[in-house]
Amino acid sequence: xxxxxxxxxxxxxxxxWAPPFVHGLVRDLRVRWALREAELPYNMNYIAFGxxxxxxxxxxxxxxxxxxxxMNGTELFESGAIVYAIGLRSEKLLPxxxxxxxxxxxxMFAALNTVEPPISALPAQELANNxxxxxxxxxxxxxxxxxxRLSRLSDWLGQHEFLAxxxxxxxxxxxxxxxxxxxxxxxxxxPLLAAYVRKCEARRAFKEALxxxxxxxxxxxxxxx
Amino acid sequence: xxxxxxxxxxxxxxxxWAPPFVHGLVRDLRVRWALREAELPYNMNYIAFGxxxxxxxxxxxxxxxxxxxxMNGTELFESGAIVYAIGLRSEKLLPxxxxxxxxxxxxMFAALNTVEPPISALPAQELANNxxxxxxxxxxxxxxxxxxRLSRLSDWLGQHEFLAxxxxxxxxxxxxxxxxxxxxxxxxxxPLLAAYVRKCEARRAFKEALxxxxxxxxxxxxxxx
Numbered sequence: 001x002x003x004x005x006x007x008x009x010x011x012x013x014x015x016x017w018a019p020p021f022v023h024g025l026v027r028d029l030r031v032r033w034a035l036r037e038a039e040l041p042y043n044m045n046y047i048a049f050g051x052x053x054x055x056x057x058x059x060x061x062x063x064x065x066x067x068x069x070x071m072n073g074t075e076l077f078e079s080g081a082i083v084y085a086i087g088l089r090s091e092k093l094l095p096x097x098x099x100x101x102x103x104x105x106x107x108m109f110a111a112l113n114t115v116e117p118p119i120s121a122l123p124a125q126e127l128a129n130n131x132x133x134x135x136x137x138x139x140x141x142x143x144x145x146x147x148x149r150l151s152r153l154s155d156w157l158g159q160h161e162f163l164a165x166x167x168x169x170x171x172x173x174x175x176x177x178x179x180x181x182x183x184x185x186x187x188x189x190x191p192l193l194a195a196y197v198r199k200c201e202a203r204r205a206f207k208e209a210l211x212x213x214x215x216x217x218x219x220x221x222x223x224x225x
Numbered sequence: 226x227x228x229x230x231x232x233x234x235x236x237x238x239x240x241x242w243a244p245p246f247v248h249g250l251v252r253d254l255r256v257r258w259a260l261r262e263a264e265l266p267y268n269m270n271y272i273a274f275g276x277x278x279x280x281x282x283x284x285x286x287x288x289x290x291x292x293x294x295x296m297n298g299t300e301l302f303e304s305g306a307i308v309y310a311i312g313l314r315s316e317k318l319l320p321x322x323x324x325x326x327x328x329x330x331x332x333m334f335a336a337l338n339t340v341e342p343p344i345s346a347l348p349a350q351e352l353a354n355n356x357x358x359x360x361x362x363x364x365x366x367x368x369x370x371x372x373x374r375l376s377r378l379s380d381w382l383g384q385h386e387f388l389a390x391x392x393x394x395x396x397x398x399x400x401x402x403x404x405x406x407x408x409x410x411x412x413x414x415x416p417l418l419a420a421y422v423r424k425c426e427a428r429r430a431f432k433e434a435l436x437x438x439x440x441x442x443x444x445x446x447x448x449x450x
Binding site for chain 2 (some may be wrong): 081109112114117120152
């Protein structure tokens, strides 16, 4: 079989199993989603949950985090950087012209350095809590910062279908960032953002990536759980 | 005069004045530093502090933040994206080979999505406080997350002179992130990190960018202050 370009050797490292409250949130989801949008075949590599702070894994990732991504022998880390590297291989994720590319990169950093930080500042137990009004009541200052960012983002998405001119890897990052709020009621105050997340989650590549991640966790669930 | 390449029209937008506790921290410093490392001439554009949330400025920057960067008519936002765009114009900041480039991008995202978020989660008044032990005493959980990230970073910099193979735009981002801790005593626990920051701050391009930012603020200080 003839190919236009040599097949690359791509592999993603994630957890074999993770506790249910992070299913669908662990960041290898971003990478699997991007690879499926780009229609690039990849292998999965797994480490045990907890093993990410072992000396062996720290030799692969300086901060001991998941995912890592191996591309023809080069190991990359940080989901934002990995999704960008995949974008460089597919016009479906990243425009070819410099202006479009740099606008997309602006939105990638906006997702990870402007919108995500105040969300990840909410304590993990807050995000895992089932009483969905709790965050707003118990952490009013923290939620106010999130509200300010989400209001601006909602204004933008009221006038634009996607962050850049069309669906790009910036939307992969922003959608997965907004999903981190799923156990709170914060997103309910922003119907345009909720609709944007639903629209991106309806993409086949997202659904396949999510099924793959959660299916793996269920398959590898500890017998005692 | 002959030039190898046409001169580009580059301009940075920052605050005309900002309150003293953020002098040397406002993020246009990253952009000015990168431009000076790359030896690219640029113009400065100023807005009044507070004007960044005006409808006029929000039309330029969806989140109403400083800096923005105009490059031949394209306006970019997010300091990470702007520094990357400058890196694409100078091998001094970003290696030309793909592997070196992707490693540098991994470290850029690590600075802004792994190291900076727990630091920016410290309340602003905490960072402005003069009692340098206060953060550690009053926010033990928040400081524990910072400590975990700084320990990993210190391990890396104990074995590497810079984040990537040599000084790159990732070091500009990481240095300015670590400077955000200056009013706390947290960095004192990491002599390798303190030395890394001092080494990067000793670069001529950093000193010129810092002088330019602070000099502008002093020149435009309100008479009443």
